[in-house]
Amino acid sequence: xxxxxxxxxxxxxxxxxxxxxxxxxxxxxxxxxxxxxxxxxxxxxxxxxxxxxxxxxxxxxxxxxxxxxxxxxxxxxxxxxxxxxxxxxxxxxxxxxxxxxxxxxxxxxxxxxxxxxxxxxxxxxxxxxxxxxxxxxxxxxxxxxxxxxxxxxxxxxxxxxxxxxxxxxxxxxxxxxxxxxxxxxxxxxxxxxxxxxxxxxxxxxxxxxxxxxxxxxxxxxxxxxxxxxxxxxxxxxxxxxxxxxxxxxxxxxxxxxxxx
Numbered sequence: 001x002x003x004x005x006x007x008x009x010x011x012x013x014x015x016x017x018x019x020x021x022x023x024x025x026x027x028x029x030x031x032x033x034x035x036x037x038x039x040x041x042x043x044x045x046x047x048x049x050x051x052x053x054x055x056x057x058x059x060x061x062x063x064x065x066x067x068x069x070x071x072x073x074x075x076x077x078x079x080x081x082x083x084x085x086x087x088x089x090x091x092x093x094x095x096x097x098x099x100x101x102x103x104x105x106x107x108x109x110x111x112x113x114x115x116x117x118x119x120x121x122x123x124x125x126x127x128x129x130x131x132x133x134x135x136x137x138x139x140x141x142x143x144x145x146x147x148x149x150x151x152x153x154x155x156x157x158x159x160x161x162x163x164x165x166x167x168x169x170x171x172x173x174x175x176x177x178x179x180x181x182x183x184x185x186x187x188x189x190x191x192x193x194x195x196x197x198x199x200x201x202x203x204x205x206x207x208x209x210x211x212x213x214x215x216x217x218x219x220x221x222x223x224x225x226x227x228x229x230x231x232x233x234x235x236x237x238x239x240x241x242x243x244x245x246x247x248x249x250x251x252x253x254x255x256x257x258x259x260x
Contacts, residue, residue, distance in 0.1 A: 048068075048169045048170070049061075049064065049068075050064060050169075051063070051064050051067070051068070051169060051173075051174040052169075052170070052172070052173045052174060052244070053173060053174065054173045054174075054175060054242075054245075056248060059174050062076040063076070063174070063176060063220060063239060064174075065077070066220040066221070066239070067174065067218055067220060067239045068166075070128070070158050070159050070161050071158070072158065073129075073131060073133075073156040073157070073158060074156070075133075075156070076220075076221075077156065077157065077158075077220060077221065078133065078154050078155065078156055078221055078222075079118075079122065079154070079155040079157065079197075079221075079222045079223075079224070080152065080153070080154050080155075080221075080222070080223045080224070081118065081152070081153045081154075081155070081193060081197065081223075081224045081225075081226070082138070082150060082151070082152050082153075082223075082224070082225045082226070083114060083150070083151055083153070083193040083196075083224075083225075083226045083227070084148050084149070084150050084151075084226070084227045084228060085114045085148065085149065085150075085151055085193075086147055086148050087103060087106070087107060087142070087147050087148065087149060088147060089113075090106065090107065090110035090113050090114070091110075097147075100144060103142045103144070103149070104137065104139075104140070104142050104149075107137040107141075107142060107149040107151070108136060108137040111135040111136050111137050111151050111153075112132060112135045114135065114151045114153065114193070115132045115135045115153045115155075117194050118130075118132070118153065118155060118193065118194060118197060119131065119132065119155060119157075120194070121194050121197045121198050121201065122155065122157050122197075122201065124198075125198075125201035125202075125204075125205065126159060126160045126205075127157040127158065127159060127160065128157075128158045128159060128160040128161070129157065129158045130155055130156070130157040130158075131155065131156055131157075132153065132154075132155060133154045133155060133156045134152075134153070134154045135151065135152075135153045135154075136151065136152055137149050137150070137151050137152075138150040138151060138152055159218055159219075164216055166216060166241075167215060167216075167241060169241070171243065171244055172215075172241040172242060172243055172244060173241070173242050173243075173244055173245070173248075174239060174240075174241060175214065175239065175240055175241075175242055176220065176237060176238065176239040177207075177213075177237070177238055177239075178235070178236075178237050179203075179204075179207050179234075179235065179236045179237070179238065180234075180235055181200065181203040181204070181207070181234040181235070181236060190226070190232060193224075193226050196224060196226040196232045197224060197226075199232055199234075200222060200224050200232065200234040200236070201219075201222075203234060203236070204219050204222065204236050204238065207236070207238055208238055208240070213238075213240050214240040214241050214242040215240060215241045215242070216240060216241055217238055217239070217240040218238065218239055218240070219236060219237070219238055220237045220238060220239050221236065221237045222234070222235070222236045222237075223235040223236070
């Protein structure tokens with residue numbers, strides 16, 4: 001009799017737990033059905049990540065990135081501008097200059113103001129996009145007598161690739177040239193940093209179009225030093241492609257060149 005009661009109790013417990021479990025699972029949200037695509041997506045196009053130097057070796061990765069990676073900003077493709085600005089030009093309406101002790105701090109806080117309009121110059125010079133990467137006052141550069149300070153601005157940019165499809169990179173060498181550009185005398189008194197940068201970018205374009213420069217010439221780095229009424233000092237580095245010299249055969253590298 002005892003066994004019969006125990007067996008009956010266990011059976012009732014099993015039925016009860018089973019019903020409760022069924023109700024729990026029925027209350028769970030129904031999972032959405034994921035439809036698998038009929039065809040697998042196309043594999044992304046792999047861009048060659050190495051370039052060949054004229055000596056047959058590999059080009060440093062910092063130059064490879066600066067030349068090839070045009071779909072995004074990279075830290076190795078920059079325009080660095082050192083310029084002088086009046087402290088009063090950094091103020092907002094009805095604001096006055098602080099005590100001399102705080103002028104350096106003010107200049108550093110308002111440094112991005114001196115970068116305004118510089119990216120527009122690059123876009124007009126065939127840059128697809130541009131951004132201010134940094135803008136700071138040069139340490140101890142505040143001139144109390146003149147009411148000025150010197151600033152250093154770094155821009156990053158992407159070049160417009162429309163209509164400039166790259167050739168077979170494995171069949172070309174990559175050449176670079178460091179330029180010390182001397183703008184014409186008429187540009188020495190440029191009114192502001194934007195005008196000075198326009199002069200610099202024009203000089204770079206002319207260097208890329210010069211005789212002896214090969215295919216797809218692009219600026220890699222540019223440095224500009226501008227002071228009102230003084231000659232514009234411009235240094236630039238450009239890079240381009242040339243067919244492999246006769247007799248040179250290059251196999252794809254197992255590992256990309258280091259360096260940057």
